[in-house]
Amino acid sequence: MMTRLIxxxxxxxxxxxxxxxxSAQASEEAADEAVTPDTSWQELGADEWRRYGGExxxxxxxVGEDGTLHFSGEGEGGDIITIEQYENFExxxxxxxxxxxxxxxxxxxxxxxxxxxxxGPEYQILDNDAHPDAKEGADRHAGANxxxxxxxxxxxxxxxxxxxxRIVVDGAKVEHWLNGxxxxxxxxxxxxxxxxxxxxxxxxxxxxxxxKVGHICLQDHSDPVWFRNIRIRRLPAS
Numbered sequence: 001m002m003t004r005l006i007x008x009x010x011x012x013x014x015x016x017x018x019x020x021x022x023s024a025q026a027s028e029e030a031a032d033e034a035v036t037p038d039t040s041w042q043e044l045g046a047d048e049w050r051r052y053g054g055e056x057x058x059x060x061x062x063v064g065e066d067g068t069l070h071f072s073g074e075g076e077g078g079d080i081i082t083i084e085q086y087e088n089f090e091x092x093x094x095x096x097x098x099x100x101x102x103x104x105x106x107x108x109x110x111x112x113x114x115x116x117x118x119x120g121p122e123y124q125i126l127d128n129d130a131h132p133d134a135k136e137g138a139d140r141h142a143g144a145n146x147x148x149x150x151x152x153x154x155x156x157x158x159x160x161x162x163x164x165x166r167i168v169v170d171g172a173k174v175e176h177w178l179n180g181x182x183x184x185x186x187x188x189x190x191x192x193x194x195x196x197x198x199x200x201x202x203x204x205x206x207x208x209x210x211x212k213v214g215h216i217c218l219q220d221h222s223d224p225v226w227f228r229n230i231r232i233r234r235l236p237a238s
Contacts, residue, residue, distance in 0.1 A: 044230040068228040081215035088235040100130035101223035108214035122146035143178040151183035171238030
């Protein structure tokens with residue numbers, strides 16, 4: 001009988017220790033969540049976008065049953081931007097371009113100008129083989145920081161196939177990824193950035209790349225393009 005009481009007491013003590021430890025851990029996790037920014041992924045479905053400088057989505061942008069955003073080139077066009085604005089973030093999506101097509105993804109876009117490309121750096125989307133812009137230099141190729149930084153490798157999939165894009169913006173530091181490879185990295189506002197600006201088409205646009213917080217933009221460049229599985233998460237302040 002005594003042996004049973006000791007065993008029971010031991011088990012009770014062990015249960016108390018486990019329960020206490022679990023409760024303490026839960027309290028610590030709750031405290032961490034209270035001071036840590038939300039870094040969970042947010043799906044950017046069709047209702048998370050609107051036209052640049054206006055409301056609603058232009059008719060040329062069609063939404064597929066699976067949520068794919070397709071710029072058809074038919075009907076009223078225009079660039080679209082996220083309703084929310086982002087400072088530091090990680091953006092992932094898949095894109096597919098039409099033959100000889102051109103498009104892009106811009107970030108930290110401001111609506112202070114007529115066009116989003118006057119402020120937002122652009123992740124280039126292009127048919128490298130057939131679009132004439134590709135002949136202007138590698139800094140116009142798919143995955144490039146358009147007219148600024150060329151991709152380190154050509155890892156784009158053939159026209160008609162899906163590509164995986166990833167853009168990481170952390171303060172001044174930016175990374176472009178394509179199909180699992182980091183192909184571009186640069187630092188905004190640095191001496192190297194200023195030197196690149198001086199040799200680019202942005203030289204007479206003082207607000208280009210200067211916005212600290214802004215919208216994500218999908219470009220209407222007149223050519224059909226598809227975007228799907230678009231998601232974003234905010235990163236803590238750098």
